[in-house]
Amino acid sequence: MKKTLGRLALSLLPLPLLAAAPVSTAEKMRDEALAGDKVAWDIVEDLTTEVGPRLAGTEAEERARQWAVKRLKALGFHNVHIEDATMATWVRGAETAEIVSPFPQRIVVAALGGSGATPPQGVTAQVVGFDSIDALRAAPAEAVKGRIVFVSHAMQPNQDGSGYGYYGAVRRSAPAVGAQKGAVAVIIRSLGTDYHRNPHTGLTNWGAVTPIAAGALPIPDAENLERMLKRSHNVTMHLILTPRFVGNTATGNVIAEVPGTDPSAGTILVGGHLDSWDLGTGAIDDASGVAIVTAAARRVMEAGRPRRTVRIIWFGDEETGGAGSRAYFAAHRQENVVFVAESDFGADRVWRFVPGFAEANKPLADRIAEALFPLGINRAAGEVEAGADLGAWVQAGSAGADLGQDGTRYFDYHHTPDDTLDKVDPAQLRQNVAAWTAMLSLVANAPESIAKLPPRPARRQ
Amino acid sequence: MKKTLGRLALSLLPLPLLAAAPVSTAEKMRDEALAGDKVAWDIVEDLTTEVGPRLAGTEAEERARQWAVKRLKALGFHNVHIEDATMATWVRGAETAEIVSPFPQRIVVAALGGSGATPPQGVTAQVVGFDSIDALRAAPAEAVKGRIVFVSHAMQPNQDGSGYGYYGAVRRSAPAVGAQKGAVAVIIRSLGTDYHRNPHTGLTNWGAVTPIAAGALPIPDAENLERMLKRSHNVTMHLILTPRFVGNTATGNVIAEVPGTDPSAGTILVGGHLDSWDLGTGAIDDASGVAIVTAAARRVMEAGRPRRTVRIIWFGDEETGGAGSRAYFAAHRQENVVFVAESDFGADRVWRFVPGFAEANKPLADRIAEALFPLGINRAAGEVEAGADLGAWVQAGSAGADLGQDGTRYFDYHHTPDDTLDKVDPAQLRQNVAAWTAMLSLVANAPESIAKLPPRPARRQ
Numbered sequence: 001m002k003k004t005l006g007r008l009a010l011s012l013l014p015l016p017l018l019a020a021a022p023v024s025t026a027e028k029m030r031d032e033a034l035a036g037d038k039v040a041w042d043i044v045e046d047l048t049t050e051v052g053p054r055l056a057g058t059e060a061e062e063r064a065r066q067w068a069v070k071r072l073k074a075l076g077f078h079n080v081h082i083e084d085a086t087m088a089t090w091v092r093g094a095e096t097a098e099i100v101s102p103f104p105q106r107i108v109v110a111a112l113g114g115s116g117a118t119p120p121q122g123v124t125a126q127v128v129g130f131d132s133i134d135a136l137r138a139a140p141a142e143a144v145k146g147r148i149v150f151v152s153h154a155m156q157p158n159q160d161g162s163g164y165g166y167y168g169a170v171r172r173s174a175p176a177v178g179a180q181k182g183a184v185a186v187i188i189r190s191l192g193t194d195y196h197r198n199p200h201t202g203l204t205n206w207g208a209v210t211p212i213a214a215g216a217l218p219i220p221d222a223e224n225l226e227r228m229l230k231r232s233h234n235v236t237m238h239l240i241l242t243p244r245f246v247g248n249t250a251t252g253n254v255i256a257e258v259p260g261t262d263p264s265a266g267t268i269l270v271g272g273h274l275d276s277w278d279l280g281t282g283a284i285d286d287a288s289g290v291a292i293v294t295a296a297a298r299r300v301m302e303a304g305r306p307r308r309t310v311r312i313i314w315f316g317d318e319e320t321g322g323a324g325s326r327a328y329f330a331a332h333r334q335e336n337v338v339f340v341a342e343s344d345f346g347a348d349r350v351w352r353f354v355p356g357f358a359e360a361n362k363p364l365a366d367r368i369a370e371a372l373f374p375l376g377i378n379r380a381a382g383e384v385e386a387g388a389d390l391g392a393w394v395q396a397g398s399a400g401a402d403l404g405q406d407g408t409r410y411f412d413y414h415h416t417p418d419d420t421l422d423k424v425d426p427a428q429l430r431q432n433v434a435a436w437t438a439m440l441s442l443v444a445n446a447p448e449s450i451a452k453l454p455p456r457p458a459r460r461q
Numbered sequence: 462m463k464k465t466l467g468r469l470a471l472s473l474l475p476l477p478l479l480a481a482a483p484v485s486t487a488e489k490m491r492d493e494a495l496a497g498d499k500v501a502w503d504i505v506e507d508l509t510t511e512v513g514p515r516l517a518g519t520e521a522e523e524r525a526r527q528w529a530v531k532r533l534k535a536l537g538f539h540n541v542h543i544e545d546a547t548m549a550t551w552v553r554g555a556e557t558a559e560i561v562s563p564f565p566q567r568i569v570v571a572a573l574g575g576s577g578a579t580p581p582q583g584v585t586a587q588v589v590g591f592d593s594i595d596a597l598r599a600a601p602a603e604a605v606k607g608r609i610v611f612v613s614h615a616m617q618p619n620q621d622g623s624g625y626g627y628y629g630a631v632r633r634s635a636p637a638v639g640a641q642k643g644a645v646a647v648i649i650r651s652l653g654t655d656y657h658r659n660p661h662t663g664l665t666n667w668g669a670v671t672p673i674a675a676g677a678l679p680i681p682d683a684e685n686l687e688r689m690l691k692r693s694h695n696v697t698m699h700l701i702l703t704p705r706f707v708g709n710t711a712t713g714n715v716i717a718e719v720p721g722t723d724p725s726a727g728t729i730l731v732g733g734h735l736d737s738w739d740l741g742t743g744a745i746d747d748a749s750g751v752a753i754v755t756a757a758a759r760r761v762m763e764a765g766r767p768r769r770t771v772r773i774i775w776f777g778d779e780e781t782g783g784a785g786s787r788a789y790f791a792a793h794r795q796e797n798v799v800f801v802a803e804s805d806f807g808a809d810r811v812w813r814f815v816p817g818f819a820e821a822n823k824p825l826a827d828r829i830a831e832a833l834f835p836l837g838i839n840r841a842a843g844e845v846e847a848g849a850d851l852g853a854w855v856q857a858g859s860a861g862a863d864l865g866q867d868g869t870r871y872f873d874y875h876h877t878p879d880d881t882l883d884k885v886d887p888a889q890l891r892q893n894v895a896a897w898t899a900m901l902s903l904v905a906n907a908p909e910s911i912a913k914l915p916p917r918p919a920r921r922q
Contacts, residue, residue, distance in 0.1 A: 045688070048685070049564060049685055049688045049689060049692070050563075050564050050692070051564070051566070052560075052564065052565075052566030052567075052685070053566055053567070060565075060566075063565075099513075103510060103511050103512070103513065104513075104521075104524075105512070105513030105514055105521070105742070106513075106514070108878065195879075195881070195883040195884070196657045196659065196879055197659055197741070197877075197878035197879050197881070198657065198658055198659075219883075220879070220881035220882070220883050223882070223883065224509070224510055224513070224742070224881070224882070227506070227510040228510060231510070231511070280658070281566070281685070416658075417569065417658035418656075418657055418658050418681070420656075420658070420681040420685070421681070421684070421685070422656045422680075422681050422684065423656070
């Protein structure tokens, strides 16, 4: 890889110097990871190069599973295996969009995951624009019927990634709302924060509504369309989107273990997801996540057999429905899982630690916070999420923690063709591995027992 | 247009405060432009929205000419008209690229201007990689014959845009070199400095060589291919590129004038180009250029009839062959053109002024330099280029000047789908108009005569 200005600029982001000598095994392991971890980078580079895009349920995801088994075995993990699941698999088709009048020009579009299809020759219809999903919801059906609905929003970049939750409703729900009002198609301003001609795909939810064609415009195209709609009440678009469901196919989770010495102390689950959207090579979403947790678990293994078993799970089908995590939880929910944590928010530096332990385990949470502080990581209040893949365990009462990454630029690349290796900064990736190593080492070897919490309801999307 | 972080960040780029009260008409006009020019922004916004991409020789370029005539008349210019020319017109076809083995995945590609075509079903061949065009030149034909040649390079961003000249040979010449050695296709690392999945197109030159398929990969794809070539000596690609020449069609230059009071004092030509590549909407290349020179000329007109006629030319076919500028020079070379200047390097701030006057006109050059200094613009030595459209006049002996823009990010967007309105910073655009207004006002009203220079040979590409 060539050194580039972009890469150099990222490497110059401030990472803390470690002023004091490390006082514990976990701190020593943390500093070694920060100084020189190579395992995580190699996983990200090799997976994105040798497999590349790996849409859930496709042959590419199957190749990714085989790749993962080989890599996890080569890293020396135990009990490396695949647990199969099945899923209804959606694949992209043709996608073109063109303003027919009054300002003829091609624009860029990509289908949202789960989108229905136009006829092969496409649809031509008037575009009706809304500034928000609420405006669409409030519109009478006659303003929408027979038209192509365009929905915009005001999402901005934030360090904590907030905005995606709120504005996410535009992607998740606007197509179904439009369909119910008789729209022929719904296109949205991409849920993104960049100004590149790369659309942001992602799953849309239909509930009981019959799917129609649903796509995302890159932000420059969305703003161009907004300008056209300001100039003319009769903007006509020709849209072709021909994705389809190909039926039930195989997905699966790839699993590896660091065996513990004390089965009675319970199991730790750490993970990310192996599948990616089809447009990019899935570097930040989520080769980085599986790489970070795997590199940290390997450091724990190399330091000597821990008290608790650490189980690594590279989930299948996180992006297009969650068949992998559902299958895993269903098969293993009776096991004594005492702690879970997920990495699925890129590879920029971890800046906050959200502990989710029972009150009795406050001393353990304190030890972790202390080990993370020299990495520039603050303890923060909040509810642990543990993400789409491991959240069910937290809801069922397992302890857990979030190591929150800086999301300022995450939604520049998320779900776009631009999710490629060059977006990963090696120095920040190592800081992630260092943080995970410290946390995992402390939790896996904690002499106290790790208590369960009361079950809590699932967070609303 | 919504305020965005990207836009805000750009707006915060330092623009100089004007400390001293303006002492001349030109300086007063400069400051008014800097404070509030709207003409240039409106041209860029309206042209990129209402016409969008406008590839030379196509119906879209014809629509752009009609748009330009209407706008230039509405702005109050005189003698607004089109001067026709004809050109051999090339249009893009299908374009897909896929690594077949050993790491199957789609990659992004765009044909270079003037590219030949693969068969409709494409070609499948082994990829042979070269780090530079010199390495390709040195390779024996048997290393290339029957293969897809990939050529990389080390272009980096520079404020003065240097790098494009040197590394430009990869795009301009590598396809012909590969064709001569029997390659079935040539693909290059885009001549760009960004890390987005947007290929940089641009003209390639064949000379007497029969064209083959020639394309550019976005930099993330090029680096991915480089990684594959490091891992395997047998990387196979399936490539479809089906552009074609559609025969001779119309192009043309759109012309407008600010009439002068003294025909004997000679004419001033200022311009940019109206056509754009087809992938973006041609905001920085070159809606900005025509907007800047036009807004400045209008300020000169509004200030009262100048001594010299200022003629604005929005050239056709700058990108794909130069039929517009050739036709213009051939038709008008006998006229007394005393000064020329072109804007065709985006809309970031002007940072240097390269004067190209005869020694006798040093006082005029000094007055211009003095008026530009408060805008943060330095006088620099060097040979005036006046660009592809007006360079012939400088070579023939007209005085001229370059107002050099900051090109640090120009090659992030140049010739890509990403050349869109959001890449133009309104504050920097106004600084351009201010600089041009000051220079044009001083040259158009200079009481001294403006001398010719000795003809000089064309600069080598």
